[in-house]
Amino acid sequence: MTHPSAGTAEPQLSHDAWPAPRPAAPVDAVIEVPGSKSLTNRYLVLAALADGPSTLRNPLHSRDSALMIDALRALGATVTEIGGTGRFGPDLHVVPFPRERRERRIDCGLAGTVMRFVPVLAALQEGATAFDGDPHARRRPMGATIGALRGLGVSVEDGGAGALPFTVDGRGAVEGGHLAIDAGASSQFVSALLLAGAAFTRGLHLEHAGGRLPSLEHIAMTVKVLRSVGVDVDDSVPMSWRISPGPIRAFDIAIEPDLSNAGPFLAAAVVTGGRVTIPNWPAETTQVGDAWRQILPRLGASVELAGGALTVTGGPRITGGDFADTSELAPTVAALCALAETPSTLSGIAHLRGHETDRLAALVREINALGGDAEETADGLLIRPASLHGGVFSTYDDHRMATAGAVIGLAVDGVLVENIATTAKTLPQFPDLWAQLVATARTGDSPGD
Ligand SMILES: O=C(O)C1=C[C@@H](OP(=O)(O)O)[C@@H](O)[C@H](O)C1
Numbered sequence: 058m059t060h061p062s063a064g065t066a067e068p069q070l071s072h073d074a075w076p077a078p079r080p081a082a083p084v085d086a087v088i089e090v091p092g093s094k095s096l097t098n099r100y101l102v103l104a105a106l107a108d109g110p111s112t113l114r115n116p117l118h119s120r121d122s123a124l125m126i127d128a129l130r131a132l133g134a135t136v137t138e139i140g141g142t143g144r145f146g147p148d149l150h151v152v153p154f155p156r157e158r159r160e161r162r163i164d165c166g167l168a169g170t171v172m173r174f175v176p177v178l179a180a181l182q183e184g185a186t187a188f189d190g191d192p193h194a195r196r197r198p199m200g201a202t203i204g205a206l207r208g209l210g211v212s213v214e215d216g217g218a219g220a221l222p223f224t225v226d227g228r229g230a231v232e233g234g235h236l237a238i239d240a241g242a243s244s245q246f247v248s249a250l251l252l253a254g255a256a257f258t259r260g261l262h263l264e265h266a267g268g269r270l271p272s273l274e275h276i277a278m279t280v281k282v283l284r285s286v287g288v289d290v291d292d293s294v295p296m297s298w299r300i301s302p303g304p305i306r307a308f309d310i311a312i313e314p315d316l317s318n319a320g321p322f323l324a325a326a327v328v329t330g331g332r333v334t335i336p337n338w339p340a341e342t343t344q345v346g347d348a349w350r351q352i353l354p355r356l357g358a359s360v361e362l363a364g365g366a367l368t369v370t371g372g373p374r375i376t377g378g379d380f381a382d383t384s385e386l387a388p389t390v391a392a393l394c395a396l397a398e399t400p401s402t403l404s405g406i407a408h409l410r411g412h413e414t415d416r417l418a419a420l421v422r423e424i425n426a427l428g429g430d431a432e433e434t435a436d437g438l439l440i441r442p443a444s445l446h447g448g449v450f451s452t453y454d455d456h457r458m459a460t461a462g463a464v465i466g467l468a469v470d471g472v473l474v475e476n477i478a479t480t481a482k483t484l485p486q487f488p489d490l491w492a493q494l495v496a497t498a499r500t501g502d503s504p505g506d
């Protein structure tokens with residue numbers, strides 16, 4: 058991204074804004090997406106704790122995974138890029154961290170998985186680990202992590218803020234046992250403790266005692282991932298998890314494509330009345346993005362999972378609806394609802410106010426800035442049909458705001474997405490893949506055909 062030098066009369070907009078392409082015809086594309094952020098960062102954490110070296114195949118390479126790799130290296134793990142057949146970068150070989158005493162600094166960027174998962178690992182190491190992140194990261198909820206560590210007897214210095222920056226003073230071991238937390242602000246508080254629980258001397262009995270727990274799919278993913286590496290997890294009681302102490306088995310695992318990041322491409326089929334296929338769609342998965350198969354038909358599309366690929370075909374119009382608990386899919390769903398012919402509600406997503414930005418406020422502001430009719434509810438959004446016009450779509454360093462702007466731009470002339478580069482958080486290839494997608498509207502060819 059280039060910026061005008063000080064003193065020029067040129068508006069910054071012309072440098073920073075990405076003109077969202079509006080195809081003249083329906084898209085007809087096959088788009089391969091890189092690996093899942095949530096799976097990559099979970100398996101990286103487990104590899105650092107495992108009983109031997111592990112391999113991640115087709116991992117995500119993005120800002121969030123790079124931050125995780127750097128964090129694990131700071132804690133002493135060895136992470137090496139090795140050859141691989143994946144289109145989106147090398148496989149990763151991870152040698153777990155030895156227990157060692159030293160001081161460290163970790164940059165969490167804006168990555169929830171880094172700021173929530175890694176402090177628990179730092180508690181297992183010896184020495185002080187200082188955590189900080191991007192300016193907005195200091196506003197993301199962290200109180201449950203800090204409180205949980207203290208509840209486990211680990212000293213955390215946070216200056217009383219209950220947020221980043223803070224320092225974890227690890228003692229080389231965590232006894233574990235029973236712990237109750239309020240994870241109402243993020244499922245990642247639960248996942249973080251579960252991922253490390255088997256490495257606690259007495260294991261972990263974690264209970265969520267608080268408001269509604271969001272993003273349950275992500276906790277189910279954590280449990281499944283733990284079982285895949287031999288960790289004994291009892292989740293038979295709702296809102297309670299028991300992890301037996303024991304080794305985390307070293308592994309060699311292929312990472313599924315990121316189904317949440319497949320969303321904007323699938324949405325392009327809905328918006329343009331075209332067809333988009335995502336190859337390597339897992340037959341079984343805990344990724345929340347698998348819900349596209351239920352969500353998109355309700356917006357007027359048809360969906361077919363066949364031969365390991367998901368194909369979405371757009372209908373003649375986009376219909377709105379009531380969408381509950383869409384978690385990290387919500388910005389893409391909201392973009393589609395803003396283009397729908399009937400009203401929509403999104404509910405069960407109050408915690409999105411603590412995501413990369415306050416996503417509810419940001420979506421309302423940006424949809425309405427384009428002439429839309431959106432408002433916040435207590436736990437989500439109400440979006441009514443409106444005729445949209447072009448303008449700047451601000452993204453607030455939020456990758457999913459950027460892709461939401463691109464989706465709206467497929468149907469509205471003159472949408473300028475500010476800081477498209479923020480998509481590098483989980484999908485650095487977004488502008489290129491989007492260009493490939495849109496090119497199929499002109500040529501009728503799929504990339505790679
Ligand atoms: O554990 C994970 O990998 C994630 C959990 C969810 O967090 P919240 O529970 O904070 O929504 C999700 O939104 C985030 O993108 C990734």
Ligand SMILES: C=C(OP(=O)(O)O)C(=O)O
Pocket residue numbers: 167168169170385412413457483
């Ligand atoms: C909420 C998200 O990210 P994070 O892992 O930083 O919480 C997201 O990717 O939508």
